[in-house]
Amino acid sequence: MNIKKIVEKVSPNTQEKKQVKEVKLKIERALCKIVKKYTLIDRYVFAGSFAKNTWIAGHNEFDVFLVFSKKANIIQLEKQGLDCGKKLAVALKGKQHLVYASHPYSLITLPNRFSLDLVPCYAVNNSEKIISAVDRSPLHVDFVKKAIHKNPQIVVEIRLLKQFLKRFDLYGADDVVQGFSGYLAELLIIYYKTFEKTIKNFAKWRGKEHICFGSNKQKKQIAQKKYFGSAPFVVIDPTDENRNVAANVSKEVFDKFVLYSNLYLTAPKNQKEAYFFKKIPYLKNLKTIIKQRKTSWVFLKIDLSKESLQINIVPKIRRLLKGIERTLNSFEFTCLNSWFFVEKKQAVLAFEFPSTTLSFFERKIGPQLYNHQHLLVFLNQHKDAMRFYTQDSRICADVARSHSDALLLITLLLQQKKVGMNASLAEAINTRRFGFVKFSQLTKHCRESLADVLSDKFEDLYLFPD
DSSP, rough: OOOHHHHHHHSOOOOOHHHHHHHHHHHHHHHHHHTTTOTEEEEEEHHHHHHHHHOOTTTEEEEEEEOOOTTTTTTHHHHHHHHHHHHHHHHOOEEEEEEEEESSEEEEEOOOSSSSEEEEEOOOOTSSSSTTTTTTHHHHHHHHHHHHHHTHHHHHHHHHHHHHHHHHTTOHHHHHHHOOOOOHHHHHHHHHHSSSHHHHHHHHHSSOEEEEESSHHHHHHHHHHHHHTEEEOOEEEEEEEEEEETTOOOOHHHHHHHHHHHHHHHOOOGGGGTSSSSSSSOOOOOOOHHHHHHHHEOOOEEOOTTGEEEEEEEHHHHHHHHHHHHHHHHHHHHEEEEEEEETOOOEEEEEESSSSSSOSSEEEEETTTTTTTHHHHHHHTTTTTTTTEEEEEEEEEEEEOOOBBHHHHHHHHHHHTTTTOOHHHHHHHHHTTTTEGGGGGOOHHHHHHHHHHHHHHHHHHSSSSS
């Protein structure tokens, strides 16, 4: 493996740095004029990887925080924050999109390849209690920049870790990915110093370790173990000792990181580059990959109302997906994989089965024929059996299944609302805004998302292509 070659690929070149600088200058000029008109906004702060010089090549998202005075109430913060976003979008000839998290903020797509998250927050110091969930973000920028100033070499290491996480779809703290935030990746490198040391430590992770910063680490670790309980992965925020930066990382994502860390360390040198970059155009090969699996895929589309999208719908779709999957498995439909995708006003849920249909009956194996008491109990339990017979001196019964078609069962679950769904999803079901679609009816964006899932789950097919 040529690590210099990988570093060169993940690091922005001179032209990209120049472009980022030019776009940032345009944003600053426009914001200066807009923010002056709002007395409750103290200042604006560039955050994220662009502000810390830790972005990987091709990154296109600016993060800007509007820092509000504490005199502003939450309604003023939200309203004026969105109003600024609207004016900034016009000034930059972009388009404003509303994003709903702990409070709404603006995602602005710009005419070039860049986008901008404009997030309102309150001004806080380390010793103060936060008011909104994002208030610590400007403090995070200061902490990382100070660490980089002390050891500039960690920028390269941060980029390697971010690319590694991105390669396996573990990068991003949003509700869809539930993975590592950029800030978390930066903290891990600040703590372990290099990418290799980080990977080695996670490869042998024991599940009860806590990462702390500052003086008297041992004392802090003991205290925080009590505070955070049994969380398998805890990184204490250096700007807030009561916060776990890794709290949003799902167990599934964390387990994958431990697995891929081990695979990376044991891989031959000539194959390590595959752990940073995908080599196959997955979308082009998606049909082939699905065909090679020789399984049955079911795609369920749910049309969402405009009102339902004004809340964070992703966790609710995930809960619905998991509820359906659990029920399918309980009726012996082996769900090999499940996945969901939310785009504009629709959600798509996908399930992979060995087969979507089961035999009309199932075999129940009972007690030995010569255990009279237990034999009578078995006969009484299955008195409606299609037939009784013997096998290896045991009584058996063929019993009709309550459900033998996965699609019919999914439809029934939705109609009877027997799996977790909120009011907006229930309304979509009530008005029959759902149905099964073919693979060819999925949007290109949807198929691209599915391709990423397949690339993540079925590495044996193409991690190391011939």
